[in-house]
Amino acid sequence: MHQILRIYNSLTRQKEVFQPLKPPFVGMYLCGPTVYGKAHLGHARAAITFDVIFRYLQHLNYKVRYVRNITDVGHLERDLDEGKDKIQQQAQLEAISPMEVAQRYTHTYHKNMEALNVLPPSIEPCASGHILEQIAMIEKIIAQGLAYIIDGSVYFDVMQYNQMHHYGKLSGRGIEASRSGTRTLAKQTDKKQRVDFALWKKAMPMHMMRWPSPWGEGFPGWHIECSAMSTKYLGNQFDIHGGGMDLLFPHHECEIAQAQAALQTNLATYWIHNNLVTIDGVKMGKSLGNFITLDALFTGSHPAIAQPYSPMALRFFMLQAHYRSTLAMTIEGLKAAQQGYRKLMNGLHLLTKRPHEGATPTHTSGLLDAAIDADCVACYSAINDDFNTAKVLACLFNLLKKINGWYNGTLDDGSISTTAWGQLRHTYTTFVSDLLGLKEEHPSTTDQTLTMLLPIYQEAKAAKRYHQIDAIRTALHKMGIAIKDHPNGVDWEYQ
Known part of the structure; x- marks a missing residue:
């Protein structure tokens, strides 16, 4: 009854029959959260979407290695090598260490995912724990002549790459469209082209998150993290890469370019993107200030x-x-x-x-x-x-x-x-x-309460003690439960 699974592939813009590279094994990577604040509804949508995919692939008896990363360094405010590191900025606001920020919000993210009954991934790597892998991938890109070094920073040369490959094949945005949509960045005049993106950033004196590299002390760019971590755990090419639609460009486009430059692979066969959550017709997100955290939703x-x-x-x-x-x-x-x-x-x-x-x-x-x-x-x-x-x-x-x-x-x-x-x-x-991963939410004490109250209710009903019947119904109503009278007895249901 399982039939044939078809998946919409963002790369080819059509539905395709799912054919893993090495059945019954399936490799799936999801871009996880940047842990600089509490998880919101957008985080929940991505997690739930790929949780269903993970569950169903396992149901089909595939042996799935599901990797979902934690970004704890390198994600700048406006995603285009501009602004401050999001985690460092939050650390300065809270007057704590950046790693304390990352740990705190990773913990709350996990609590929220558990509440949503999202299964944990097979592997959950963090960017700060894979600096060596990112440096190694950058070195391979430099060796291919597709990156350049300026004053301790390393940038991907998109124009040079595009002479041999196709930058924009995932998003459909050509070089000119990408360049016209990229702002001239203050303090980023060292780039050859505005469309180029950072693989490694030189750390300024006040930057707290920094590591030694062949190019001096600095930190990785946001895009290189996922390319390095996905290929470390899933191989140079794997089956599914996922994330929110807002990551399609520039993040996923850059990931494809990096993998092609360093490893001569297409990275993933199927690219799956969940769409956005909107409030009043506007995309919801931290950067827009219109987000609702999961904790706020669950507590009202x-x-x-x-x-x-x-x-x-x-x-x-x-x-x-x-x-x-x-x-x-x-x-x-x-x-x-x-x-x-x-x-x-x-x-x-x-x-x-x-x-x-x-x-x-x-x-x-x-x-x-x-x-x-x-x-x-x-x-x-x-x-x-x-x-x-x-x-x-x-x-x-x-x-x-x-x-x-x-x-x-x-x-x-x-x-x-x-x-x-x-x-x-x-x-x-x-x-x-x-x-679908839906489960009963009432506490175990509810079953105990019902086991105790329903016989008392039946006895009161038989004796026509209507005040007692009303009292039991009212008490259960406050718990979100309604009593159902049947010809053969009494049962209950959620109301």
Whole structure:
């Protein structure tokens, strides 16, 4: 039922059948966060997108080595060799060491990822721990005549590179477009061309993050970090390179050029880019000052949010849109996602917890068997079509209608066969829990509370102690849980 997986490749601008270089092994690299502040919604979208990809590739029995880096040095304010190092700038604001900044925000990023049920990568290298590898790659680029040294800094010679290769093949931006879109940079007159980018920067006297190199003390450029770390752990060419759409140019374009210059490879076969999160139609990001941190969303502490939203509600919200589409952040959308997530969990609860007596089908054929099979097949068709989680969710809600109908008694006996029920149960739980990564968020004490209260509720109902019934319902309502009365007993669901 797995069918054929097709992936939209940003490099070729079309969907392609996924064919790993060395099956069953798959190498995947994701540009991780620059850890100079708390993670925000944009970080969550990239992490969730590639978490689903990671989960599904493993589901297909590929042996995936997933590398997601931490950028803790070299990422300048405006991404184009201009301004201060983002981490050093934050260190000066907080009056602490740059490495303390990196450690602090790496820790909070990990906590947020755990809350979002994002699986940890196979390897998580940090840029500051791979200075030697970056220097070695720069030396190879210099040896090819594609970089030049000026006063302790090393720059990639884009014009020279473009005589032999194609700078701009990923982004579609030619040399002239790139040059016209690049500002004349103050204190960067040592470049031959504005389009050239730094491989190594000379450290000024006040710069705290510095390392010795053949060209003097300095620090690596932002782009060389990912080229060096990805190839160290995945080889000179690997299967998937991912990141946000905002990294396509200049970051990923420069990565391709560096790998071609140093290693004579195309770096990655498939380039996958998730689109941006917008607020009021504007890209959300730290540099624009319109971002919402994950901590603020989960606690409801941001002024634009009237209430907290759970990590799973956010995950559901992001899965509702195809990863290549722009995601508009709205309060109404978050509220709807919270409800949608709870409905899916109710279905999971009905399938896995306590179905009432006689609920499981026992016959060999049913009127809805063909419809259930079609919905299950559609789930796989959707995820195989460039990881279309929006369509997957629509298919799951079709299955949920059948789950609810069976348990509510609106579907009569003979509707679903034993085989179809097993297929429904397996597909629903596999996609909700294993592939989409949605999980129950209530604390373990909730199960204990329900185990204690439901028998008391049933007893009160039998004795017609309505004040006690109302008190139990009110208490559970505050926990986001509603009691459901069935002919064969009492159950509960998220509300």
